[in-house]
Amino acid sequence: MNRLFIFAAVLSVGGAAASMVEAHHSFSMFDPSREEVVEGTVNRWAYNSPHTLLFIKDGAGKQWVFEGAAPPALLQRIPAMSGTTFTPGQHVMVVHCPLRDGRDGGGIGLVVADAGTVFNPSDGGCGANQRNAEWSTWIKAGYKSRAEAESKSPAPATP
């Protein structure tokens, strides 16, 4: 895999957008200590409040669903996301924090599109969006989890 990743800043625009990561329910069902990659095609991108939901099918045909922030937050990310950002059939790689009980879902951290653009639809349920530079390196190297990357890779490049 040799992609030119457009790791545009996933920083919030101003201070207000950073305030939209608290959601209205707890994230206790997600395991923030694990950041893992699921690769697949978009089944549906539900762009609604209270939470956006990204449904994807992996290579084995399994359906996954990942929870993200509400539209007002996503509109203020860089790059911004709207209801047309992810479309059915689109290939994506989702960095997520999985459900603690092992079911096929989790909190979104980052979504990497084929063009290399990295999107941050996180709602605070997964801190992968805080490791933008690291994930740039890890995905290029083909790592499927933060644990794998940290056990094998050298110290990430300083942004």
Next chain:
Amino acid sequence: MKLRIQSPAWVGIAMMAAVSTAAGQAQQAPAPPPFQVIPPPQAFKTSTAHYEYLKRLHKGGTQHTWESVPKWEGVWQAGWNSIALRGGVSPFFVGQIPTGLAAGGEVAKAVLSPAYEAAFIQRREGMKKFNQQPYDRLTTCEPAGMPRWLLEPYAREFVNTPSQSWWMNDLANDTRRIYINQDHKNIDNTHFPQGDSVGFWAGDHLIVHTINVWPNDYFRGYPPTSNQFESVEVFHRETRPNGDDVIIVQTTFYDPIGLTKPLDGVYTFTRATTLEDAGFRMRWWECSANQNTSLTAEGTTQMALPGEKGFNDIRGTDQTRRSPDLPPNLPGQNRDPKDTGEVLSLDSALGK
């Protein structure tokens, strides 16, 4: 009591503390708070006494017309405040508050009543396992209500008319209604998430009195409020020296069950021009999506997935539960006509 005749400026002038915005604070060394808490002109035992004093002070207030009533148009977002979550300060903690929703921090003594302080300590202890509060009452789609309405993220719209103000929170379709120059009413004989709010204008300041609130909280991970919580708020829109368009709210919270004494604070809302430029419009808060999250027997939060019992396909064509009297394959029933994704059948949703 001899009343001092003052202009509404006393509630606002001192707020113009000249420091950086909250966004800038995150990148710099600790700075003084960007907004000052302005306490009431004297101590009051009740919110009613406080509100009535201000009304007398301003001689019943300004009778605005449709043309003169202050316009707070546009989309807004909750900003810095002195009570919870943002800005690094809170009267409920000693010193620096925990970051975001994290556990930790030292609970301040004697701000809350003994029972509520003990409950808050219990809440903070319960946050240690997951480093956050394991379950939030908003999971069931109930609104934030007062006072949490003041700082919840998500968008706001403020509509002011001469006789009413309607302030809308994107979250949970949580709208506050302020009845201008009117008395409180409660023909329902109960309490509500937003309570009952009346107010009067003092020039371009809106002074609001809220009572009949059901028990809420200041925010997730913060103390609860009781069903005796009441508030007096002073709202004012202004342009800061740095050009920021803000609505500043000086608050005094009264809670004889939850607090040892009235609590003063300041909240802010900033103009969300990024949202406006992106074409954002406040939509229905679709709690059918949120019904996929629920309370577990252990008191934590869990999420249903497609194919599991109780999962709600928020944009599917399956409408046998939505309108069971109609043919299940009736064309034109997709709530998202452009969606070409896979449809989840009712059987799938029920986990069959």
